[in-house]
Amino acid sequence: MAHTIAVLPGDGIGPEVMDQALRVLDSVKEKFSLEVSATTHLVGGAAIDDSGTPLPADTLAACEASDAILFGSVGGPKWENLPPDIQPERGALLPLRKHFGLFANLRPGVCLPQLIDASPVKNELISEGFNVLCVRELTGGIYFGTPKGREEREGEEAAIDTMVYRRSEIERIAHVAFKAAQGRDKRLTSVDKANVLAVSVLWREVIEEVAKQYPDVTLDHLYVDNAAMQLIRRAPDFDVIVTGNLFGDILSDEMAMISGSLGMLPSASLAEIDEKGLSFGMYEPSGGSAPDIAGQGIANPVAQILSLSMLLRYSLGAVEAADAIDAAVAKTIEDGFRTGDIYSKSEGETLANTKEITDAILERL
Numbered sequence: 001m002a003h004t005i006a007v008l009p010g011d012g013i014g015p016e017v018m019d020q021a022l023r024v025l026d027s028v029k030e031k032f033s034l035e036v037s038a039t040t041h042l043v044g045g046a047a048i049d050d051s052g053t054p055l056p057a058d059t060l061a062a063c064e065a066s067d068a069i070l071f072g073s074v075g076g077p078k079w080e081n082l083p084p085d086i087q088p089e090r091g092a093l094l095p096l097r098k099h100f101g102l103f104a105n106l107r108p109g110v111c112l113p114q115l116i117d118a119s120p121v122k123n124e125l126i127s128e129g130f131n132v133l134c135v136r137e138l139t140g141g142i143y144f145g146t147p148k149g150r151e152e153r154e155g156e157e158a159a160i161d162t163m164v165y166r167r168s169e170i171e172r173i174a175h176v177a178f179k180a181a182q183g184r185d186k187r188l189t190s191v192d193k194a195n196v197l198a199v200s201v202l203w204r205e206v207i208e209e210v211a212k213q214y215p216d217v218t219l220d221h222l223y224v225d226n227a228a229m230q231l232i233r234r235a236p237d238f239d240v241i242v243t244g245n246l247f248g249d250i251l252s253d254e255m256a257m258i259s260g261s262l263g264m265l266p267s268a269s270l271a272e273i274d275e276k277g278l279s280f281g282m283y284e285p286s287g288g289s290a291p292d293i294a295g296q297g298i299a300n301p302v303a304q305i306l307s308l309s310m311l312l313r314y315s316l317g318a319v320e321a322a323d324a325i326d327a328a329v330a331k332t333i334e335d336g337f338r339t340g341d342i343y344s345k346s347e348g349e350t351l352a353n354t355k356e357i358t359d360a361i362l363e364r365l
């Protein structure tokens with residue numbers, strides 16, 4: 001079956017790592033006889049520079065006509081003083097998530113055994129490895145609640161964001177998380193702030209109710225501050241984490257760092273699953289445009305390449321191709337290839353730039 005994907009490289013290291021992911025796509029298309037056409041479009045700061053808007057109508061139309069979006073990353077110092085609504089993040093990334101109903105953000109945090117030295121967490125704390133799936137609610141919570149903005153309070157300037165979750169929003173992300181746990185080690189940790197926030201009290205109630213439908217999954221709850229701490233103290237005890245938009249944003253970066261680098265972790269942002277078990281989705285690295293290393297050709301492309309693998313798996317159903325990419329990446333790391341962010345100068349490691357590590361992945365595909 002023929003598929004179309006919209007490729008949105010974005011800003012900073014986005015285009016650099018996307019070029020490498022597209023090389024991998026070409027390779028698996030040939031190897032697994034996949035019919036996938038990919039069209040590239042401007043988004044974020046690159047689109048602002050071109051047409052003054054971060055999400056041009058033709059980019060959105062191309063996404064609507066596709067089976068999935070492969071996204072790089074957007075934003076950077078050049079655009080951060082623009083009015084908030086036309087900045088790359090709030091004017092393109094968040095609207096794309098909302099427009100396509102991408103409520104389920106899956107962020108796997110996996111520390112390959114060979115990368116334990118790249119993690120800043122002491123080896124003995126993650127000696128059993130680290131493999132956690134963060135299921136982050138992505139289209140609700142404080143990111144999207146209203147009212148939002150500036151107003152006057154008690155005679156002075158104030159700013160407001162509103163954290164709101166409807167029961168149905170919590171229920172649907174809970175089902176995603178429980179199902180994911182069923183496919184893994186059957187342990188789910190729900191993270192909230194129910195000792196302070198009304199939203200979290202409802203969150204906890206709904207998670208408990210949904211849990212009754214998944215008696216095979218062991219559920220526990222943690223407050224977010226404690227969760228941030230426990231993730232460092234006893235990372236291997238976690239299996240699946242489910243949480244709201246803001247807490248998931250923060251905890252997933254923490255998980256990425258425990259795993260070694262943001263540059264290793266992909267993510268999938270999914271809409272409702274269709275009758276074929278597939279869903280429309282947007283796939284992007286968990287990290288951002290990394291302005292500090294952009295333009296040098298040294299960024300780690302693995303997160304982008306693994307995001308492509310998630311796209312093939314969840315939106316196209318090309319499971320064999322996805323498995324092959326995951327295996328080639330693991331083998332490349334096993335064989336010692338390292339970009340700067342995961343290089344620990346140990347024996348057997350070869351420092352590689354963005355293109356060289358992709359060459360190694362392609363050789364192993």
Ligand SMILES: NC(=O)c1ccc[n+]([C@@H]2O[C@H](COP(=O)([O-])OP(=O)(O)OC[C@H]3O[C@@H](n4cnc5c(N)ncnc54)[C@H](O)[C@@H]3O)[C@@H](O)[C@H]2O)c1
Pocket residue numbers: 013017072073074075076077089093261262263264284285286287288289290291292293298299300301303341
């Ligand atoms: N999905 C997205 O588009 C997305 C996500 C996060 C941040 N951002 C945006 O990116 C810009 C920079 O944000 P930031 O600096 O807070 O976060 P960042 O994730 O871009 O960078 C944080 C650190 O991680 C490193 N890093 C990230 N990805 C890497 C990779 N592939 N290889 C090697 N190192 C990598 C960076 O060099 C940097 O030191 C901001 O404008 C932010 O809003 C975009």
Ligand SMILES: CC(C)[C@H](C(=O)O)[C@@H](O)C(=O)O
Pocket residue numbers: 075089090093094249286288
């Ligand atoms: C860039 C920003 C809007 C985004 C978020 O907060 O969701 C990013 O940090 C992420 O994790 O995808």
Ligand SMILES: [Mg+2]
Pocket residue numbers: 249250253286
């Ligand atoms: Mg983030």
